[in-house]
Amino acid sequence: MSILKDILYKVPIDAVTGNTSVSVNALCFDSREVSLNDVFVAIRGVESDGHRFIEAAVHQGAVAVICEEMPSSVVNGVTYVQVTDTHAALAIMASNYYGNPSVNIRLVGVTGTNGKTTIATLLYQLFRRAGFKVGLLSTVKVLVNDKEYKATHTTPDPLTINYYLDLMTMEGVEYCFMEVSSHGIAQKRTTGLHFTGGIFTNLTHDHLDYHKTFAEYRDVKKSFFDQLPKSAFALTNTDDKNGLVMIQNTVAKKYTYALKSYADYRAKILENQLNGLLLKIGDNEVWVKLIGQFNAYNMLAIYAAAVLLGLEEMEVLRLLSELDSVQGRFQYFISEGKITTIIDYSHTPDSLKNVLETINSIRTGNEELITVVGCGGDRDKTKRPVMGAIAAALSTKVIFTSDNPRTEDPDVIIGEMEKGVEPQNFKKTLSITDRKQAIKAACQMAKENDIILVAGKGHETYQEINGVRRDFDDFKIAETLMKELRK
Numbered sequence: 329m330s331i332l333k334d335i336l337y338k339v340p341i342d343a344v345t346g347n348t349s350v351s352v353n354a355l356c357f358d359s360r361e362v363s364l365n366d367v368f369v370a371i372r373g374v375e376s377d378g379h380r381f382i383e384a385a386v387h388q389g390a391v392a393v394i395c396e397e398m399p400s401s402v403v404n405g406v407t408y409v410q411v412t413d414t415h416a417a418l419a420i421m422a423s424n425y426y427g428n429p430s431v432n433i434r435l436v437g438v439t440g441t442n443g444k445t446t447i448a449t450l451l452y453q454l455f456r457r458a459g460f461k462v463g464l465l466s467t468v469k470v471l472v473n474d475k476e477y478k479a480t481h482t483t484p485d486p487l488t489i490n491y492y493l494d495l496m497t498m499e500g501v502e503y504c505f506m507e508v509s510s511h512g513i514a515q516k517r518t519t520g521l522h523f524t525g526g527i528f529t530n531l532t533h534d535h536l537d538y539h540k541t542f543a544e545y546r547d548v549k550k551s552f553f554d555q556l557p558k559s560a561f562a563l564t565n566t567d568d569k570n571g572l573v574m575i576q577n578t579v580a581k582k583y584t585y586a587l588k589s590y591a592d593y594r595a596k597i598l599e600n601q602l603n604g605l606l607l608k609i610g611d612n613e614v615w616v617k618l619i620g621q622f623n624a625y626n627m628l629a630i631y632a633a634a635v636l637l638g639l640e641e642m643e644v645l646r647l648l649s650e651l652d653s654v655q656g657r658f659q660y661f662i663s664e665g666k667i668t669t670i671i672d673y674s675h676t677p678d679s680l681k682n683v684l685e686t687i688n689s690i691r692t693g694n695e696e697l698i699t700v701v702g703c704g705g706d707r708d709k710t711k712r713p714v715m716g717a718i719a720a721a722l723s724t725k726v727i728f729t730s731d732n733p734r735t736e737d738p739d740v741i742i743g744e745m746e747k748g749v750e751p752q753n754f755k756k757t758l759s760i761t762d763r764k765q766a767i768k769a770a771c772q773m774a775k776e777n778d779i780i781l782v783a784g785k786g787h788e789t790y791q792e793i794n795g796v797r798r799d800f801d802d803f804k805i806a807e808t809l810m811k812e813l814r815k
């Protein structure tokens with residue numbers, strides 16, 4: 329049990345009806361999950377408005393309600409607290425409820441369109457290898473030292489974040505690396521957390537269904553850096569045209585990294601092969617197991633962050649060379665006939681382009697590059713023709729298929745992707761709605777030395793159709809099909 333006014337510490341309050349000294353049980357933002365003596369926080373969401381469920385929450389036993397608008401009738405014995413922003417209030421209350429665990433951990437947030445999972449996961453790996461107790465909050469999974477938990481979001485809701493940070497403090501975790509998505513920032517899921525550092529990767533086209541304009545998307549990302557404390561570091565990529573914009577108004581200590589422009593931390597690619605990159609970081613050369621220019625940026629950001637967190641430069645270089653690629657990010661296997669199949673989570677125009685360019689840069693002859701790709705349903709529709717055009721331009725054959733159609737008709741999505749294909753590339757493309765059949769067709773088409781890219785789902789283990797998630801794992805399916813077809 330906690331006292332309501334303790335949980336409300338630092339929440340700007342506009343009005344109160346009732347007693348804030350009441351004991352409360354848990355915090356809750358979904359009326360359907362409220363139990364006796366809980367606090368219900370009413371959130372205005374995308375689909376509905378929590379204010380509509382205040383009565384239901386009280387009926388289920390809520391002893392206090394946090395809202396932006398007082399209900400027209402109040403129930404005796406229930407405390408109503410009016411605030412300007414319930415999203416922010418929930419986040420601050422969640423931190424207080426769990427005893428502000430982020431203060432006791434060195435928490436680093438990674439934001440940007442692409443590269444968040446890669447950087448956060450590899451920083452986790454690096455600090456684990458350096459002997460520390462470490463936590464990770466990522467799209468793929470949550471880790472508390474070596475114990476794994478299922479991730480539901482890239483940046484979970486504030487109650488979940490603080491629950492895990494609390495668990496981490498109990499397990500002695502010293503560093504935690506977390507992804508900070510633009511949805512997470514916009515919905516204030518990270519408000520009230522005490523960050524030791526923030527890292528910006530890049531900003532390209534994504535989520536323009538949610539943020540409406542690119543400027544709004546950029547400003548949401550920037551607000552993460554605006555909120556960092558003076559004691560934190562803000563590390564940004566100055567090769568990205570919004571890199572300096574991100575740190576314009578931050579009070580945190582500013583640091584930059586880049587391959588092309590001037591920066592505090594610089595690297596150069598000396599070699600780029602299927603089995604890794606040879607990088608020159610500062611005056612030192614290091615082989616890493618990841619591939620592609622985009623991973624040179626990721627590696628440099630990891631190097632800089634590790635040094636800023638106090639690790640010794642040479643040790644960081646040694647550890648960098650040991651890091652393995654993240655599940656579903658340029659994961660590949662080579663089958664009989666030297667056919668290479670690559671599974672990659674590229675689901676944005678920029679990441680798809682990067683991955684295809686990387687593959688093209690390691691192609692040695694006339695081998696085909698067969699790409700299997702789709703676009704998610706109920707997500708940014710403007711990505712579809714752009715990704716269609718990129719896939720067709722940079723591959724020798726493309727099979728358009730489904731990627732989590734959700735509530736949309738997969739053939740309509742495929743049609744929108746096809747609309748972007750330039751006429752001279754029409755003949756390279758075909759469409760097979762069933763993703764497994766599409767992968768199978770690619771495996772059948774592939775000849776000696778060819779390369780197959782299966783893009784968009786990476787580590788995902790399901791295909792979501794009409795609200796139902798059925799088992800689906802690109803890597804396992806491709807591997808099984810390849811074995812069956814080539815035995």
Ligand SMILES: CC(=O)N[C@H]1[C@@H](OP(=O)(O)OP(=O)(O)OC[C@H]2O[C@@H](n3ccc(=O)[nH]c3=O)[C@H](O)[C@@H]2O)O[C@H](CO)[C@@H](O)[C@@H]1O[C@H](C)C(=O)N[C@@H](C)C(=O)N[C@H](CCC(=O)O)C(=O)O
Pocket residue numbers: 357358359360370371372373374375376377378379381480481482483484485486509510511512515
């Ligand atoms: C669009 C979006 O981001 N939605 C997130 C948001 O939901 P919401 O607040 O808009 O929910 P809503 O359905 O409108 O309901 C409003 C409020 O009424 C409450 N309610 C509703 C019904 C009821 O009977 N009683 C009740 O109290 C709800 O609990 C909610 O508090 O807040 C919820 C709690 O934090 C999230 O679970 C939910 O994520 C949905 C499931 C989702 O798919 N989000 C994706 C887009 C997302 O967040 N992705 C990013 C990564 C993107 C990327 O970078 O690639 C992520 O960080 O994962």
Ligand SMILES: Nc1ncnc2c1ncn2[C@@H]1O[C@H](COP(=O)(O)OP(=O)(O)OP(=O)(O)O)[C@@H](O)[C@H]1O
Pocket residue numbers: 440441442443444445446447467482507509529530622623625626656657658672673674675678679680682683786
């Ligand atoms: N620094 C980078 N710049 C551009 N593309 C990248 C970069 N790092 C990774 N990618 C590409 O983007 C894909 C997704 O990478 P990653 O999962 O690390 O990004 P993310 O930001 O976590 O994505 P999400 O928003 O879905 O959580 C990779 O599979 C790769 O194709």
Ligand SMILES: N[C@H](CCC[C@H](N)C(=O)O)C(=O)O
Pocket residue numbers: 482675703704705707731732784785788
């Ligand atoms: N975090 C991203 C992941 C997209 C992955 C892709 N496979 C899809 O389902 O669209 C999103 O929710 O938009």
Ligand SMILES: [Mg+2]
Pocket residue numbers: 444445446466467468482507
């Ligand atoms: Mg991610």
